[in-house]
Amino acid sequence: MDDFRLDEDAIRLTLERASALAPGCGEIDAALSRAAAGARLDVDDVAVLWYARTVDTDVLADLARRARGARVQQLETFSPLYLTNTCDATCRMCGMRRDNDALQRETAELDVVEAQLGTLLERGMQAVALLTGEYHAERRPWAMRYVNAALRAAERLGFHHVLVNVGSIEEHELPVLLDGIARRADGMLAGKVTMCTFQETYDRRTYGKFMGRDPENPRSDYDRRLTNFDRARRGGFRCANPGVLLGLSPDVAFEALAAILHVRHLLGAGMEVYLSTPRLRRVAGSGADGSITGRGVDDDDFVRLVALLSLALPDARLVLTTREPRDIQHRVAALVGVLSAGSSAVTPYTRHGARFPLDASQFEVIDQRPFEAILREHLDAGVAIENFRG
Ligand code: SF4
Numbered sequence: 001m002d003d004f005r006l007d008e009d010a011i012r013l014t015l016e017r018a019s020a021l022a023p024g025c026g027e028i029d030a031a032l033s034r035a036a037a038g039a040r041l042d043v044d045d046v047a048v049l050w051y052a053r054t055v056d057t058d059v060l061a062d063l064a065r066r067a068r069g070a071r072v073q074q075l076e077t078f079s080p081l082y083l084t085n086t087c088d089a090t091c092r093m094c095g096m097r098r099d100n101d102a103l104q105r106e107t108a109e110l111d112v113v114e115a116q117l118g119t120l121l122e123r124g125m126q127a128v129a130l131l132t133g134e135y136h137a138e139r140r141p142w143a144m145r146y147v148n149a150a151l152r153a154a155e156r157l158g159f160h161h162v163l164v165n166v167g168s169i170e171e172h173e174l175p176v177l178l179d180g181i182a183r184r185a186d187g188m189l190a191g192k193v194t195m196c197t198f199q200e201t202y203d204r205r206t207y208g209k210f211m212g213r214d215p216e217n218p219r220s221d222y223d224r225r226l227t228n229f230d231r232a233r234r235g236g237f238r239c240a241n242p243g244v245l246l247g248l249s250p251d252v253a254f255e256a257l258a259a260i261l262h263v264r265h266l267l268g269a270g271m272e273v274y275l276s277t278p279r280l281r282r283v284a285g286s287g288a289d290g291s292i293t294g295r296g297v298d299d300d301d302f303v304r305l306v307a308l309l310s311l312a313l314p315d316a317r318l319v320l321t322t323r324e325p326r327d328i329q330h331r332v333a334a335l336v337g338v339l340s341a342g343s344s345a346v347t348p349y350t351r352h353g354a355r356f357p358l359d360a361s362q363f364e365v366i367d368q369r370p371f372e373a374i375l376r377e378h379l380d381a382g383v384a385i386e387n388f389r390g
Contacts, residue, residue, distance in 0.1 A: 003230040004265045006202060011257045018047035028052045038067040041312040043257045049308055050253045057304040064310040065334045075378055076317065076386040078127035078161060079120055079342035079371055083108055083150055085360060087133020089219035092210045093248060095283030095362050096133050102285030104360045106346040114153045116347045125371060127161035127387035128154055129196060134167030134218045144176040152180050155191055160387050163241060165196035168228040174235030188236050195232035198243030198276060199225055202258030206249040229266055239272045246297040247280030256305055263316050274338060276319040277305060282364040303331055310335040322367035322374060333378060341371035
């Protein structure tokens with residue numbers, strides 16, 4: 001199967017057509033009928049319903065809830081575990097960017113990482129995302145070996161699901177990253193290990209603005225990042241987690257359609273797919289209002305986006321995180337497949353909670369309650385939580 005390519009012109013044409021439709025026209029009714037019937041929405045429907053503001057967002061959320069049917073009662077979870085907050089890239093919206101002097105740098109020793117994994121397990125959390133920055137050529141061998149050691153520890157300790165969020169990986173680096181990790185007879189990874197790389201924005205111009213254009217910057221290559229999952233799949237990964245950081249590009253509809261096409265490509269390649277759509281948050285060293293130069297996405301647009309993605313991607317799992325406040329978590333919990341809770345600081349977990357220091361974190365986490373309390377609310381409401389023994 002070919003690597004993913006995005007036809008940006010085709011998306012813009014679809015959006016142009018949809019945005020020009022008159023309120024109450026037949027195409028809007030037809031898209032609504034398909035949503036009401038529980039049919040999988042195509043990208044044209046999503047574009048039409050994004051712009052059809054005579055259709056209330058709560059109506060779309062209700063349709064998405066009904067379309068998900070039985071699966072509403074099931075959520076999966078994981079906690080992020082930052083191994084380090086160092087990075088050689090300079091993404092403008094990120095607290096970990098190399099040139100952010102306001103951030104206190106930390107890198108955990110492996111025994112600390114293992115102790116943190118143990119703490120998560122003791123607290124009932126059985127799924128974890130391992131995170132680092134992205135590095136220049138000379139530091140990449142260290143990073144691959146470091147993450148590999150953490151991944152091996154997580155596998156040895158029996159985590160049910162491990163996500164690795166460590167940047168784009170080259171073909172020749174994958175054997176180092178996955179050295180010693182159990183494989184099936186067909187060469188694919190035996191355990192559930194997910195490659196997690198967010199494009200952040202699918203708009204090339206916005207990507208260049210935030211992630212940079214300097215070829216020396218390890219994050220600046222849009223196409224290398226876009227094809228990371230294809231390389232990962234060939235290297236043995238069965239699961240992928242792409243994502244969009246909402247607030248970088250003002251064109252949320254473009255991001256939605258691009259993400260849908262990316263997810264469908266990965267599903268078509270036989271991968272299990274998660275999709276994250278976090279909203280931009282405050283970081284250390286940013287302005288008083290928290291924004292660097294990105295535009296925010298308001299609550300209504302956020303819920304509308306999640307509802308439409310849910311209707312368009314019934315075979316993927318949407319990921320919601322505690323970057324969102326409690327009221328938004330409850331508003332969209334029935335539309336997503338995953339609720340991730342935890343801190344974006346380095347090895348932050350204690351026996352009963354976590355540290356949330358903004359000056360040592362990638363970004364601000366809004367809901368800082370212990371993950372047990374966050375998940376308990378959903379358990380008490382009758383929702384089964386996969387990967388949490390509460
Ligand atoms: S978004 Fe990732 S690659 Fe970019 S500066 Fe932050 S940690 Fe580094």
